[in-house]
Amino acid sequence: MKHYLTTDDIENLPKTIADAIALKQAPYKFEQLGKHKTLGMLFFNSSLRTRLSTQKAAMQLGMQVMVMNFSGEAWSLEFEDGSVMNGSTSEHIREAAAVISQYCDIIAVRAFPTLTDKQKDENEYVLKSFQKYASVPIINMESATGHPLQALTDAITITEQRTREKPKVVLSWAPHPKALPHAVANSFTSIMQKMDADFVITHPEGYELNPEVTGDTPIIYNQDEALKDADFVYVKSWSSYRDYGKVLHTDPNWRITADKMALTNNGKFMHCLPVRRNIIVDDAVLDSPQSIVIPQANNRTFAAQVVLKQILESI
Amino acid sequence: MKHYLTTDDIENLPKTIADAIALKQAPYKFEQLGKHKTLGMLFFNSSLRTRLSTQKAAMQLGMQVMVMNFSGEAWSLEFEDGSVMNGSTSEHIREAAAVISQYCDIIAVRAFPTLTDKQKDENEYVLKSFQKYASVPIINMESATGHPLQALTDAITITEQRTREKPKVVLSWAPHPKALPHAVANSFTSIMQKMDADFVITHPEGYELNPEVTGDTPIIYNQDEALKDADFVYVKSWSSYRDYGKVLHTDPNWRITADKMALTNNGKFMHCLPVRRNIIVDDAVLDSPQSIVIPQANNRTFAAQVVLKQILESI
């Protein structure tokens, strides 16, 4: 693996999942692999799971880790080519990425979308600029349009927890007071399309994801119908893609309740976290044995670790 | 030791103090004990000594350390059970604590009191929530009502520096422009009650600490009388407990001066730091040989290290 920007960078998904599950049993087995190698973790946005699990994964591979929060610690970056930098930005990504590449063997970046400038977000101007101007591998720790470490985590979790070979997996939109990115939903959709799963998406009309991402995946506007016989219910809020970045409504009927879980095939509840309780999902579901959000979050470490391992093996 | 939430979690205080003093002579002796173990240090408030000394202590035990400042780096947490999370909090402590437990072998938490909601503070809602929902040991790096790492530090320091077997120790209130927590005073009182010491507290009327903490400890409203023959003068400001979180007055006569130190038995001046010079204590005292605040701060490392060691030995 050269970079890990999208789930498409995974060359062999079943083997990658199997390797991640194996790492869980022996997390320090490859501690020599990362010796004298440094991971630079660059955050343009907040993080809890991604920060801690990726740092942990790197340390388990024997790597050194340097964490930098750009807001507060470093200079504000310019991403426009040819700009006359007489404004608020102090350093161009061309220099920043090239320089950091000399201090780090791998660079991991988190940069959320604007949710106001669709084209800028779709172009992944932060992530792609790092890829373009860095001379080392780049890992996407959630970008404008994707969160592939989360998606790999989810694929590992479903593989571990499925009770039939081709489980039914439902991605269900949820209401949320804030406009949220499409990244998690996009990457989950992409990786489910690569899995042996009966995968459907359900959301209210108007909340369609980017059609280039959803492709042939069935979209069902009736949540109850979609949940029928589901083995996994993956819940996530996102803002409108068509009316870009807008919250069209926050219909509480889309919240996951115990009654809705009763429609499933004793389905497992999944969420990438953080999750707003009693807005996205009821306490009764989250605190029930059907919820697997905690072991799902645990797999973040091993998703990151298998990605780091594959990149380290290639450099 | 399972957790270190209060000084009551110390099973054998004399042995713990002796072990800490021994660690000072050979700080890396137990470097194998923490191998492949991770300490997560979570800060909801500022820190200098606690942050650096605890991190140092963990590294001396061979541990890996991940530091996270919740304000600025991570999501704001919800602590209320059953709340409908449509406000400013993004993640419930139930998930946060359970998730972080999977990335860290021990979690250390700093969370100051509100000083406005007495019941919330007394319930230690942050610390106790971590204890309840985490699956790993929790260390208190100063909570709403206690600072047991500081108290253990103080007990070590007094043990090292005492010149008679049962020293006279005075906890003396000091004026301060801001309303300060009771945590340091509470924990110091609790640990002194466990030591072989002639321990008294002195403060102006109205500044009584929680009577459940002070118990039978003599309270003397006349500072000069209290200081007489003292071997150790432990100074700290705190806000009113009865008129909760209020600064009743900042009587400068309670400031520690050279004249006041002259009343003692060549007493040692102690303070947990940070200390406001010429408000809490005069330069003349702080810069005199009677002040032991610097070696006291040095013991923070070994207090943290002996606690980490005892917890590591139990997991």
Added chain:
Amino acid sequence: MKHYLTTDDIENLPKTIADAIALKQAPYKFEQLGKHKTLGMLFFNSSLRTRLSTQKAAMQLGMQVMVMNFSGEAWSLEFEDGSVMNGSTSEHIREAAAVISQYCDIIAVRAFPTLTDKQKDENEYVLKSFQKYASVPIINMESATGHPLQALTDAITITEQRTREKPKVVLSWAPHPKALPHAVANSFTSIMQKMDADFVITHPEGYELNPEVTGDTPIIYNQDEALKDADFVYVKSWSSYRDYGKVLHTDPNWRITADKMALTNNGKFMHCLPVRRNIIVDDAVLDSPQSIVIPQANNRTFAAQVVLKQILESI
């Protein structure tokens, strides 16, 4: 080396440069030297290169690193002696420096100038206070009046890239929308005065640096004349020293363009970064083979490492 506060602390510059270049070939050769030693990196201001390169350098020497950003993480410090601390500062440098010295074997500090109080800046009140009250070696990671790690980097870079024994080196002022410190220009001047170089400074009238720093170094007010036959063009903006901290003007004619570079002896373009593109220098220069800002930034690691190594060898 006891401290590294200014370039004058380098005892043998040619040997130090040669050692740094040797470290580049074998960065982990002295990994045992820093074992069980801790570097504390204290930031009062933002940093990208300095933070990452110094941390990397320390790790390559086997050191443990603790990073602390004072704004946001720790207490605000008081530097005035004798002050009655009833204002916004919570801790005096006397305690802070003495305490941190007990947790760290070396302390590195970044503290920019006020640019409003010339005397305070010239006195280097932050850096000198750390030196005065700390009991361990201090490294200057850019202070009010100097940036000696950058200067050593520059000396290494010029040594590596020069094509004649005594190259012509020009320090050229550049326009910038903000009032910038003199630190980089001062330290570069000082170290060039110690090198075998034909060194000149060029800037508009009114932008003279501290005459105690420039000494006998020729100052040429005509930029074109200064650039003639230059092997290295070192560009940097700074505010007025005489009219302290003021931006007198931002004459765009001083920006480095391809035409200006054409006046040189196929000169190399250098800058400490971050650099504002098309304000300080044109894209055409920065993206040309004449620009060596990226390998220059890479040398930051080895400048920091050779300094840390010399200090470690002395303690």
